[in-house]
Amino acid sequence: MWTLDHLPVQAIEQQYGFTPDAAWTDKVMHASVRIAGGCSASFVSPTGLVLSNHHCALSCVEQLSSIKKDFVKDGFLAATPAQEVRCPEIELNRLDRISDVTNEVKTATAGLSGAQFRDAQNAIKARLTAACVGDNKTTTRCDVVDLYHGGRYDLYQYHRYQDVRLVFVPEKSLGFFGGDPDNFNFPRYAIDMSLLRAYENGKPAVVKDYFPFNPAGAQEGELTFVIGNPGRTQRLLTVAQLETQRDISLQHLLLNMAQLRGMLTQYSAESPEKARIAATDLFYVENTYKGRLGQLQALQDPALIAQKQQQEQALRAFVAKDPALSARVSGAWDAIAKAQTVYRDIEPDYQTKEIGIGFNSQYFKIARMLVRGADERARPDEQRLAEFTEAALPQLEQRLFSTAPLYPDFERVKLTASLTKLREILGTDDPFVKQVLGKQSPEEVARQWVAGTRLGDVAQRQSLWQGGKTAIAASTDPFIMLARRVDPAARAVRMKYEDDVEAVEQKNAELIAQARFAQLGDKTYPDATFTMRLSYGEVRGWSERGHEVPPFTHFAGLYDRATGAEPFALPPTWIAAQSRLNPQQRMDFVTTNDIIGGNSGSPVINRQGQIVGLVFDSNIHALGGAFYYDPVSNRTVAVHSGAILQALQYVYGADHLVQELTVPDMH
Template sequence: MRLLKPLCLFLITLAVLPAAMPIASAAEGMWTLDQLPKDAMQQGYGFTPDASFVDQVMKSSVRLAGGCSGSFVSPNGLVLTNYHCVARCVSQLSSADADLMSSGLVADTPEQEMTCPNIELNRLERITDVTERIAKATQGLSGQAYADAKTAARSSIESECVGSEGAIRRCDVVELYRGGVEQLYQYTRFQDVRLAFAPEYATAFFGGDPDNFNFPRYNLDMALLRAYRDGKPAEVEQFLPIKPEGAQPGELVMVTGHPGSTQRLMTVAQLETQRDASLISYLLYLAELRGLLSRYEDEGEEQARIAQADLLFAENRFKSGEGKLQALLNPAVFDLKRRQEAELREFVRADPQRQASYGKAWDAIARAQQAYRKIATRYNYIEGARGFMSDYFRTARTLVRGAEERGKPDSERLGEFNEAGLPRLQQLLFAKTPIYPEYEKLKLGFSLEKLREKLGADDPFVKLVLGKESPQALAARIIDGTTLGDIEVRRALWKGGATAVAQSKDPMIQLVRAIDPLARELRARYEGEVEAVVDKNQALIAQARFAQRGTDAYPDATFTLRLSYGEVAGWDENGEPVAPFTDIAGLYARATGFEPYLLPPSWLDAKSQLSLETPLNFVASLDIIGGNSGSPIINRSAEVVGLVFDGNIHSLGGAYWYDERSNRAIGVHSASLIEAMKTIYGATSLVDELLAR
């Protein structure tokens, strides 16, 4: 989800949570499609999704592997998503001579569509429960042995699922209910994905920071991709037709998308670690990074074009983390979490058998949090690569580790190098994306400086990396000397494996080789002392929760396909009603002629031809989180009536809880989507394709 906001931290005054607040309100929940709350939907809205409905929305929904959602909206592979989900692609396809971020793109024919080198689409085909198999593989183990056995079992399951179809099939083992359930998600993979339509950046992000996470809004944050198979537009049997009339006041609407991550089932100790040890340090890092990128943008038009996408995503991560921190700093939220945990622990203590099985899990997780705090900074800056921010570094690490890991049996590799995951990894490694050396020097120099600051100038690792050089001098020397920007060089190193990597004189390869032993050591320590302990004991807590409440609750978000439902409705803000719709007339009224309220010429020229009363944006009581960006908003006939692109200010704490009274998802209304494409952009062929049944 796009999250932009000014640099300063500020506290949101959340409504005080009632002492007897229910665990789930009517519209709460990001539900897996195999366990929808059908009775609640029938009671609340007189609608029960049948098997045909579920199959259609499952086969029509897609995941953008980089972290967004979308949906097939025509039988010819056309995919509707957000502009901000494809902003990096638009940036990669741009140049100093043809800046698509400023001009937009309309492809009148498939031949004019442009390949997005990094985008992969995944369509869910099948869900299989593998809980018992993984439990058997890890039975009686703990620490690193548990982590290794679990990784091996997951890799084996995923590789068996993919088989020889890696080019068109993706398989992921997914933990639900914090490890209480393990499921295998099998996807159809589309790696040939092309951009068919994108408006101007100024249109998609009209209002910028001042309007972000607020409502009313006036954005056309939409784009169209097309999936290809064997060089031709993919033919799909299931898709979601566009309803040009769009969402109506008070109607039932649903979202089918891929929410990234929520922490509603975390223990109090885990939430305290997020609040005290993780979020603040990361936010400070992002704040400085945003300042660096903003200054770089000010150096000229070309610098602004190069940094625009990175700045957008830095602000995205900053605002997301800021919203989480604000929620965790609210005493009422933590009181609720403590109360819920105390109730579950009391339920466990009430039965000797339950106590023996589950009673020690919370304390074990708390000890793991203390272990994490001891290594968090080193782990994040070294293994997490926060101290090595460069596309060249990421490429070098993939090559160095890939050379070593691919020589091992699949079950013994680092998870990201198993056979099932190699098609996506190789797509990113060999993508024809531009890299700008001077920009890379800026980012790497900054991150190396932060590495020295956080670990200390006398730290042996810092001395190993910097020697006698300054962060900026080292960054300049390595990037001036690397040849990893050449795809053929990368192919040769990948194909040559361990021998080619060992013989390479490339300074970035040599840097990664020098630091990799310590990075791997930190990773092993994290996996054995923290991750394995948390995974094992979270699964026990999940079993206790199942014993208390059954399995009719929804799991935390895991970037897997979910359905949320609610209705088109505004909310009360300090006693004043907030209307659920804005219209195109309001957009023109809000325009000032200055950033961020500057309309592009295409909109100014077309004003007299537009139906100004056309709804532009709207809100609905849908439970969403980051990752839902680009999700279709559909009605009970599985027609697209809107497109999720953001949430209101009250949704920022959605990682931890949901309040139906004020949490709202914000969407582009399908009527404005059609009106703009037809009247402003002249995208006649695409509109005809969208409206064809």
């Protein structure tokens, strides 16, 4: 997962005979984009057409749907540009520039610890991002990126697209064919794709760099590159931090996800409309549960922990041999271990009050944004919570004023379940629980709050946002009153976490990074940070229990796998199109590229910079990829470029999109 300004050029050239020069790398950077909510994508035409996954556009598709027009079930195709529909919340980011700001950040925090370290780091990040954005915050986004856990800090400048429109998405039964049983497995038979379009000034964006489609796709053994934004890896964490993940964080997350899945499944069974409303949440929960379970199983493998212990001991031994380095660094591991003890003590309060396990409702999330926004925007930019700095406000406001529908009954059910969870975790006699529930049950307060709120009205949210602290203080909306009431406790535990856990981890991880650089130089890549990375690999299957798993599946296998019952039911369009499709057309394939969550929607390109596939999953072996990469069995799963073109042409009659996708890149 290499950053584009530090590619292992010699290693790629030695293994594959290809040198990614500056011009190639620059094009790759500008042709790739990030979906700010958590996916990757790429430009695939000079008029702003964007390729990503079905599941990356699912929230938009659901938000544009209704009981009368269910685009999740039936798919969506804009036959003309006029029919392209704006997504309420999707923001695209195109990376334009990377600047090293390590000296600025480390100078600002030198000699500081705890709250002073946190405040100084937040302040310098706010200053750097504000200067980077300037007067162009509607079209420019800037983030200070922590690499190597504080070993290096870079300033990433993006071009921001907030007018993003839906062009095409297949039926969910095809985009997620095989459902949860096939998820993180292979063979796969899904066309997990979507087409969006970036607009500027009301017109399709004109882009210089994009990836044209190669209909033939990659061949077995061929070099492939994945360019995307892997979310978070923990490959460089200390053993103490990994033990916290194994023993506390993942255990509690999985328990919560399992209970949420049960609630959502029950709600979905009550009617087709409730199933439609809950579909996006249920997909997220099922996907998260399976992914995190794989991570937990990886950390429960004694061999992995032994390997991490051996690596840590070797680094500590290296430090001990250098008196000057030892004086600076040797206490870092113990300090981080102590911070884990602090986290274990505050974890129930932090997760329920600040992270929001206790208040699972869009109404509450909106109320918290409004309440905290009123407080934070009254402060100097450098003193605000990170999510309320001037540079961060455009994306926050896009979410806050989203026209996506809210469903009161669904919000009531989710809130009831989460308030019950709040009481379960903290206890009936906890003062915070009493403050929230009083003498009422979770069902009673959830019903009253949802019935009394006006936060489903975008105009009401805008009025409260514009009215600032005065409007918030005067509001009698039950969710605004709740957010006001619980915010002191939530802020207090957040500050405790940031001062005594996060700041300690960050400060001491910087020291460990210095030791690692002294030992290895910069010949290793940093942990993933949901910023652009390049992975190189090749199309290759693997061995599973003595059997070879071929790298490709074909359309013929899709029809063989179909049973007519979900999640293996084909939509009518595919049943009707069977005779028009080439049964030997490659459909999905696997590569040795190194990916993690966040890479969904990443383009798979060849050395010519052509699309040969679209990342949408990994195999089950790669679920431990948060902690290590194993080229023997870890595999990326992608949709074949030829399958996408055939589906568009012969199933959906979208010849105009096929023509646009195959426009050759003249640059």
